[in-house]
Amino acid sequence: ITEEGNKDKKLLKICQYLHDTIPYYNWVGFYFAQQETKTLHLGPYVGAPTDHTVIPFGKGICGQVAESNRNFVVPDVKAQDNYIACSLTVKSEIVVPLFVNGVNIGQIDIDSHVIDPFTDQDERFLEFVNEQVAQLFE
Numbered sequence: 001i002t003e004e005g006n007k008d009k010k011l012l013k014i015c016q017y018l019h020d021t022i023p024y025y026n027w028v029g030f031y032f033a034q035q036e037t038k039t040l041h042l043g044p045y046v047g048a049p050t051d052h053t054v055i056p057f058g059k060g061i062c063g064q065v066a067e068s069n070r071n072f073v074v075p076d077v078k079a080q081d082n083y084i085a086c087s088l089t090v091k092s093e094i095v096v097p098l099f100v101n102g103v104n105i106g107q108i109d110i111d112s113h114v115i116d117p118f119t120d121q122d123e124r125f126l127e128f129v130n131e132q133v134a135q136l137f138e
């Protein structure tokens, strides 16, 4: 097995675990930045398939996090402009950047079917998850 395939397998397991463990984590996936083209590319994910496998920096919640390097919590996607809808069942979203040696290389993206489920605890937890994920890239 290749190093890359191995990493994707681990990332998929993390998505699966988060999706299966936390009832309001209904779509869990990773996007990775390509600096040359200023685009995000969908990596391993669990949940409904999405058309948005490539997202330009600046577009949608994900694209904004690629530029801001900051967590983005959207309690109600209907109230958000510059949001890319993946499915009508999605009501809220959280995106937390993934830093490797201080560089924002991508993000974990979570969609929920309920309104306003994400707390500070989710942010701290997902920052911790991403710190573990970062070690796969060091």
Ligand code: SME
Pocket (backbone or CB within 6 Å): 027, 050, 052, 055, 059, 060, 061, 062, 063, 082, 083, 084, 085, 086, 093, 109, 111
């Ligand atoms: N809603 C995201 C797009 C990705 S999907 O949630 C999987 C956004 O606005 O960037």
